Amino acid sequence: MRKTLLGLAGTVALLLGLATPSLAFEPVNVVHTEKVQAGPYDLTIGFSTWPLKAMQSLDFTFAPQDGIAGKKGTLELVLGEEVVEDDPLARHPRQLEVWGLDIAALPEPGTWTMRFAIDGPAGPGTGELTGLRVLEQPGPPLGLSWAVSTIPLFGLIALIVVAWRRTRTPVLD
Helix, strand or coil: CHHHHHHHHHHHHHHHHHCCHHHHCCCCCCCEEEEEEECCEEEEEEECCCCEECCCCEEEEEEECCCCCCCEEEEEEEECCEEEEEEECCEECCEEEEEEEEEECCCCCEEEEEEEEEEECCEEEEEEEEEEEEECCCCCCHHHHHHHHCHHHHHHHHHHHHHHHHHCCCCCC
16 A cells, blocks of 8 residues: 555656646747837847748747737738738747747748737837748758658558458458
8 A cells, every 4th residue: 555655646746747837848049039119119029040931830929128918919921912811919838928929830932021010008009020031941842742751651551451461361152
């Protein structure tokens, strides 16, 4: 009984000790920033990768100079004249004191614009980060990458078919 209780206590200690959120993810490593004036609010936009490339995952952070408390905002991602995404700003999951996008990717190369609308104690404000250059997708084209990555799947299917045909017992009448 004593060994059981000791084992149970050790298991609970391991679960609680190793499952803390602070150990789960490292904080966002911002390597480049841009400043935007959105009405009365100074906004710093942080990028975890620079230069930006299409289809490359990265973190964006949006930090008003005096914090996000008491404020709400929206972000529009625009490519040319087309609004690609229009969402409310939410806390970054790994850096809770700022707004952000976690592991996001811009789908196409080109010149992007980020439009911000912020509403807070100093009133509403809007601003834009224009001329955000996004380069071509790194690596081979996406179709070629998918085609090459399915080769092991087809090999596995062929192996299963061959094994099934060799181990199948003949039906005797």
